[in-house]
Amino acid sequence: MQARDPERFSQVLELLNKVLPDNVRFAGEHSEEDEQYLFLFDGVPTPFSALSDGYRAFIGWVGDLLGHLCDVAPPGTVLDQVAGMVLVDEIDLHLHPQWQRTVVPSLAAAFPLLQFVLTSHSPLVASTVMRENIFVTETEPDGSASLKQLEEHAYGRSMEQLLLSSYFGLRSTRRNLPGRRRATAAQGRRGRYPGRAGLPRPPHRPWQRAGMIKYGSSLEALNAAIIEQVPRWPANAAKRTEALLKQGRFEEKAAIWSQVKPVYIRLQRNKCAFCERQFETPDYGAIEFDVEHFRPKSSVLPWPDARRHSGVDYVQPDAGLPGGYYWLAYQPLNYAASCKVCNSILKLNYFPIAGGRGAPPASPLELESEHPYLCYPIGDSAQDPETLITFVANIAVPTQAEGEGHLRGRVIIDFFELNKREQLLRERAEMITLFGPAFEARAKGNASALHLKLIDKVDDPGLRHSNCLRAFARLWQSDTAQAAQVLAQCQAYWLSVEAPLAAG
Numbered sequence: 138m139q140a141r142d143p144e145r146f147s148q149v150l151e152l153l154n155k156v157l158p159d160n161v162r163f164a165g166e167h168s169e170e171d172e173q174y175l176f177l178f179d180g181v182p183t184p185f186s187a188l189s190d191g192y193r194a195f196i197g198w199v200g201d202l203l204g205h206l207c208d209v210a211p212p213g214t215v216l217d218q219v220a221g222m223v224l225v226d227e228i229d230l231h232l233h234p235q236w237q238r239t240v241v242p243s244l245a246a247a248f249p250l251l252q253f254v255l256t257s258h259s260p261l262v263a264s265t266v267m268r269e270n271i272f273v274t275e276t277e278p279d280g281s282a283s284l285k286q287l288e289e290h291a292y293g294r295s296m297e298q299l300l301l302s303s304y305f306g307l308r309s310t311r312r313n314l315p316g317r318r319r320a321t322a323a324q325g326r327r328g329r330y331p332g333r334a335g336l337p338r339p340p341h342r343p344w345q346r347a348g349m350i351k352y353g354s355s356l357e358a359l360n361a362a363i364i365e366q367v368p369r370w371p372a373n374a375a376k377r378t379e380a381l382l383k384q385g386r387f388e389e390k391a392a393i394w395s396q397v398k399p400v401y402i403r404l405q406r407n408k409c410a411f412c413e414r415q416f417e418t419p420d421y422g423a424i425e426f427d428v429e430h431f432r433p434k435s436s437v438l439p440w441p442d443a444r445r446h447s448g449v450d451y452v453q454p455d456a457g458l459p460g461g462y463y464w465l466a467y468q469p470l471n472y473a474a475s476c477k478v479c480n481s482i483l484k485l486n487y488f489p490i491a492g493g494r495g496a497p498p499a500s501p502l503e504l505e506s507e508h509p510y511l512c513y514p515i516g517d518s519a520q521d522p523e524t525l526i527t528f529v530a531n532i533a534v535p536t537q538a539e540g541e542g543h544l545r546g547r548v549i550i551d552f553f554e555l556n557k558r559e560q561l562l563r564e565r566a567e568m569i570t571l572f573g574p575a576f577e578a579r580a581k582g583n584a585s586a587l588h589l590k591l592i593d594k595v596d597d598p599g600l601r602h603s604n605c606l607r608a609f610a611r612l613w614q615s616d617t618a619q620a621a622q623v624l625a626q627c628q629a630y631w632l633s634v635e636a637p638l639a640a641g
């Protein structure tokens with residue numbers, strides 16, 4: 138084809154390279170010696186047969202697809218302008234986890250007029266697809282198959298979150314705890330979904346998450362974890378909430394929210410919900426965290442407070458709420474594990490909103506109509522903090538350029554003093570210093586196995602300041618020169634602040 142129709146051949150090359158990960162390129166080169174095509178793998182010429190199973194299987198079916206497109210495309214047509222439907226079983230088969238997160242978006246981008254119907258068991262693949270495009274198949278008791286769509290969001294959620302969600306229905310991702318509702322492969326039933334791509338593309342890729350980070354968990358999963366921690370807690374909480382609603386104010390002798398603190402510490406991977414500093418695991422670290430009431434339970438102070446928030450003159454002041462959100466004192470979706478700095482020094486009893494105050498017994502979800510400035514990061518319906526805060530080097534900035542989202546980003550950064558706290562600036566620079574050389578090596582084409590592992594690790598939500606680190610990872614994708622400069626600056630800063638301390 139190379140000789141017969143060079144134009145078509147170059148389209149085939151372009152499309153194939155578009156759907157392959159960046160570290161594998163194909164220039165159409167054929168090795169006479171090996172009698173097969175050569176690919177560039179991390180810059181090294183590699184015969185097709187030497188590629189791993191994942192690459193070979195993927196190149197195999199995409200090559201087949203391109204072949205069929207060539208067959209049906211009228212002369213003079215561009216291949217990516219051919220419409221059609223493509224069915225692919227087990228799209229994630231043999232694919233590296235990093236690739237699983239990009240395969241669907243890159244296929245959708247490369248073939249905008251093809252509708253893909255894909256099946257997969259992979260939560261990584263599921264996290265790249267909008268809920269509307271996911272269909273879960275289940276086997277009914279009579280053996281027939283059913284197709285369902287679920288309310289829960291899948292897009293942008295972590296692997297663990299998805300495995301514990303209604304899509305996969307596991308009770309735990311650890312060994313020895315069987316699946317709760319949906320079957321596991323070991324039980325011989327399949328919980329799989331086809332996703333449709335080639336349709337409107339999602340607004341972000343999953344690795345574009347940033348800000349203080351979101352901890353997705355359905356209320357059901359949160360309650361299950363609470364019951365596992367303290368079996369009678371939900372019943373006690375319901376009783377107390379009823380009493381508080383009757384009282385019309387928060388007044389109690391002994392509170393019970395500390396009992397569930399370990400649940401939130403675990404869910405948040407031992408990190409403060411607001412500043413992403415990391416502390417010890419619940420067995421040792423409970424003392425380092427507060428159970429923070431996102432909406433204050435006993436009173437809400439007027440905001441901005443001239444003593445503390447003098448710089449925040451770009452939003453309407455609000456009068457606070459003298460009685461507080463007393464009816465949410467025992468509402469699991471009003472809790473977060475927070476460090477003592479964020480909770481006891483900075484947040485206190487402030488809860489700034491742009492709209493009007495809600496009234497009892499409104500739920501946290503209903504209270505979203507208050508237009509809160511702060512962002513509650515736990516739960517499926519929570520706004521993802523990434524949409525509000527991102528990072529330039531180790532500095533927090535609003536994600537959005539204007540509008541309500543921009544204001545919220547600014548308020549959160551001011552409120553938690555995310556750019557004033559030297560410890561935060563230092564820790565973020567430290568993470569960039571630690572991981573940066575891996576990205577730099579990859580950009581230069583000489584990444585070692587350790588470098589690649591470090592790059593994969595960046596997506597682990599258990600890393601402290603993972604939001605900042607992911608923003609840094611994205612910069613390597615969009616602007617290598619700028620990323621190298623950020624790395625050099627962070628290294629210089631981190632070395633300079635650490636050295637005097639070590640010497641002293």
Ligand SMILES: [Zn+2]
Nearest residue numbers: 409412476479
């Ligand atoms: Zn904190």
